[in-house]
Amino acid sequence: MNSRTSPAIELRGASKVFRTPSGAPHTAVRDLDLTVERGEFVAVVGPTGCGKSTTLTLVSGLEEPTEGDVLVGGEPVSGIADDVGFVFQQDAVFPWRTVLSNVMAGPRFRGVPKQEARERARQWLTRVGLEAFEDRYPHQLSGGQRKRVSLAATFVNDPKILLMDEPFSALDVQTRALMSDELLDLWSGTGASVVFVTHDLEESIALADKVVVMTAGPATVKEVFEIDLPRPRKVEQVRLQTEFTDIYREIWSSLGEEVRITRERGAGHAA
Amino acid sequence: MRPDTAGAGAVLDKAPAAAGQERTLSRQRAARRRNYLVQGARVLVLVGVLGLWEWFSRAGIIDPFNFSMPSRIWHQIWTWASNGTAQGPLWVQVWATLYEALLGWVLGVFAGVILGIALGRVRFLADVLGPYIKVLNALPRIVLAPIFLIWFGLGPASKVASAVVLVFFPVFFNAFQGAREVDRRLVDGARILGASNRQITYQVVIPSATSWIFTSLHVSFGFALIGAIVGEYIGATKGLGLLVSASQGSFNAAGVYAAMVILAVVALLAEGVLTFLERRLFRWKPTESGDGR
Ligand SMILES: Nc1ncnc2c1ncn2[C@@H]1O[C@H](COP(=O)(O)OP(=O)(O)O)[C@@H](O)[C@H]1O
Ligand SMILES: [Mg+2]
Numbered sequence: 176m177n178s179r180t181s182p183a184i185e186l187r188g189a190s191k192v193f194r195t196p197s198g199a200p201h202t203a204v205r206d207l208d209l210t211v212e213r214g215e216f217v218a219v220v221g222p223t224g225c226g227k228s229t230t231l232t233l234v235s236g237l238e239e240p241t242e243g244d245v246l247v248g249g250e251p252v253s254g255i256a257d258d259v260g261f262v263f264q265q266d267a268v269f270p271w272r273t274v275l276s277n278v279m280a281g282p283r284f285r286g287v288p289k290q291e292a293r294e295r296a297r298q299w300l301t302r303v304g305l306e307a308f309e310d311r312y313p314h315q316l317s318g319g320q321r322k323r324v325s326l327a328a329t330f331v332n333d334p335k336i337l338l339m340d341e342p343f344s345a346l347d348v349q350t351r352a353l354m355s356d357e358l359l360d361l362w363s364g365t366g367a368s369v370v371f372v373t374h375d376l377e378e379s380i381a382l383a384d385k386v387v388v389m390t391a392g393p394a395t396v397k398e399v400f401e402i403d404l405p406r407p408r409k410v411e412q413v414r415l416q417t418e419f420t421d422i423y424r425e426i427w428s429s430l431g432e433e434v435r436i437t438r439e440r441g442a443g444h445a446a
Numbered sequence: 447m448r449p450d451t452a453g454a455g456a457v458l459d460k461a462p463a464a465a466g467q468e469r470t471l472s473r474q475r476a477a478r479r480r481n482y483l484v485q486g487a488r489v490l491v492l493v494g495v496l497g498l499w500e501w502f503s504r505a506g507i508i509d510p511f512n513f514s515m516p517s518r519i520w521h522q523i524w525t526w527a528s529n530g531t532a533q534g535p536l537w538v539q540v541w542a543t544l545y546e547a548l549l550g551w552v553l554g555v556f557a558g559v560i561l562g563i564a565l566g567r568v569r570f571l572a573d574v575l576g577p578y579i580k581v582l583n584a585l586p587r588i589v590l591a592p593i594f595l596i597w598f599g600l601g602p603a604s605k606v607a608s609a610v611v612l613v614f615f616p617v618f619f620n621a622f623q624g625a626r627e628v629d630r631r632l633v634d635g636a637r638i639l640g641a642s643n644r645q646i647t648y649q650v651v652i653p654s655a656t657s658w659i660f661t662s663l664h665v666s667f668g669f670a671l672i673g674a675i676v677g678e679y680i681g682a683t684k685g686l687g688l689l690v691s692a693s694q695g696s697f698n699a700a701g702v703y704a705a706m707v708i709l710a711v712v713a714l715l716a717e718g719v720l721t722f723l724e725r726r727l728f729r730w731k732p733t734e735s736g737d738g739r
Contacts, residue, residue: 237634255637267635271653271730280649281639312730332639 181249183336183368184211184234189243190393191229202393203229207243209387209396216362216369218379220430221389222437227372228264230394231338234370235261247336257285260334260367262342266321268313274324275300275309281332299327302361319350323357330361337362337369344374355382355410363407376430380422381410388429391436398429514699522704532692533684536708542685543674544712546602550609551670557610558617558666559659566625566655567647579618587611591676600681609673613666620662624655657731660724667716671709686712 186209193201204226211217221227232238233245236255245252247259268277278296283289300306303323313321322342329337342358343351355378362369373379379386386400402422404413413419496516502508503515510518526536533539565572565579591608598604628651636650678687686705693701 235638237637255640257640259638261635261638263631263635265631267631269632269636269650269653273730280636280641284636284640284642284645284649314730314732328639 182210183213185246187244189240189245192241205393206395211368213368214366216383217385218371218383219387220376220379221394222391222434225389225392226394228340231340235259235338258335260329260332260337262325262329262339264341266325268324270313274311277324278327278331295331299331303327318346335367337367339371341373352410381413386426391433400426512699514703518700519703522700533688539684539686539689546605546674547609547670550606550673551613551667554610554613555617558614559621562618562621563625566622583615591680595681600683605674605677608677609670612669612673616662616666620658621655624658625651628654671713
């Protein structure tokens with residue numbers, strides 16, 4: 176297959192089985208088929224614990240699939256590719272490095288000279304509005320600011336594949352809306368393909384070109400919805416459109432069922 | 447919220463602000479008073495203990511020959527400091543002990559950190575060497591001091607060796623634990639950002655293990671001093687341990703206590719230096735929780 180025309184990410188019948196501490200196998204995701212086109216923003220929603228994070232670790236190369244294929248740029252994933260960026264749910268900033276040094280970390284790891292790394296880091300810090308905070312340590316920042324550091328530290332590597340695992344779920348509602356807008360702004364023009372995992376359906380519709388609904392765990396793709404809202408978008412405005420509520424209702428009728436199944440299972444465990 | 451909004455409110459609302467200020471001041475005063483009280487009580491405890499000791503000794507309630515008394519100990523320190531000890535000037539003895547302890551400590555810390563990190567990072571090494579290290583750790587290592595004396599002679603080498611074996615284990619176990627407990631997310635994050643295994647070891651594992659390692663440095667400097675002193679006590683040509691054994695040999699109880707006091711001062715100074723270094727190194731930490739001790 177031609178690597179120029181192949182989709183950015185392709186999962187073909189991918190499954191992941193973990194060994195639990197007791198030794199019993201536990202299937203986290205099964206028979207996963209998913210395609211992300213180049214430059215596409217795909218949001219993945221599904222009930223908690225269904226296997227969304229696992230899906231991302233498969234794409235990132237942090238974990239290997241037990242069965243099936245995971246292709247990035249038409250090539251099977253082996254190890255961590257250079258052009259992948261990953262924003263985690265909790266901050267993965269280095270607490271002993273200053274803000275600037277955190278953003279420089281990626282280029283420095285990849286052998287970019289110090290001077291150049293610093294310049295690139297400063298540019299991204301300016302884009303996320305933290306240029307005045309470059310000498311601070313992470314514990315001296317608010318949660319939203321730390322998230323911005325994570326974003327800058329990820330974008331500074333120019334990732335072609337951007338994986339985000341509930342990146343804003345730890346933030347308060349206002350900050351989350353702001354960060355969503357900022358993310359769209361940072362992303363536009365990079366041409367990166369994004370897989371954005373969230374449990375917030377509104378967020379997923381406001382951000383994405385395509386919303387993927389996953390089944391209750393072990394997850395597989397249940398349905399894929401195209402979101403035809405025009406870009407550039409402002410999250411708060413998108414939410415007020417009537418199309419938005421229509422789409423929301425449609426997706427929720429699919430997702431809600433899986434959430435209910437998961438919840439009933441939880442209740443079953445409790446009983 | 448800006449800090450000056452509180453100030454603006456205060457201008458509009460004078461009476462409550464004044465009351466608030468009054469409250470702040472009285473709270474500060476109370477805190478200061480408590481501080482004085484604690485300091486005063488501390489001094490009182492010291493004076494009380496020393497006074498009782500002196501009095502008991504002078505009154506013959508305890509035998510001054512065995513238990514000595516503060517005034518004699520002080521006199522002994524003073525004599526050693528001004529006229530030197532039977533083994534030579536006092537500072538030479540202090541320096542000898544400090545030198546052995548420091549050298550042993552540095553070597554032990556190096557070995558402990560390097561092996562601890564290596565075993566914490568490389569599963570294979572941990573599996574192979576783990577049992578041996580456990581066995582060695584179970585050995586009461588102070589009994590090695592006489593063996594080191596036979597191997598390395600009366601000079602500093604035997605004391606350094608005793609200090610090394612005492613220092614190594616706590617540092618090793620802490621470094622090992624520190625390397626094992628590194629936040630998985632930080633390691634994954636670094637790998638995604640493009641870090642090699644080597645970069646992860648040096649730039650993620652070692653920095654996160656430093657707080658674990660530092661915890662063990664405090665304890666282990668004490669161990670280094672113990673190693674040096676015990677080594678000197680068993681056989682040496684100089685050092686505070688030699689002062690102890692020489693004083694003991696001439697039934698000079700005050701000399702034994704005096705050497706102990708000097709040792710305590712040395713240990714406290716070393717602890718102070720370590721705490722200072724730690725503060726500089728851990729500027730990135732939120733705040734020192736509590737006040738340490
Ligand atoms: N390393 C692992 N070992 C064993 N089980 C795991 C591991 N990682 C995830 N799981 C299990 O796989 C399932 C899916 O987890 P995850 O992908 O984190 O779900 P989500 O991100 O959708 O909440 C969960 O039941 C979880 O307990
Ligand atoms: Mg998750």
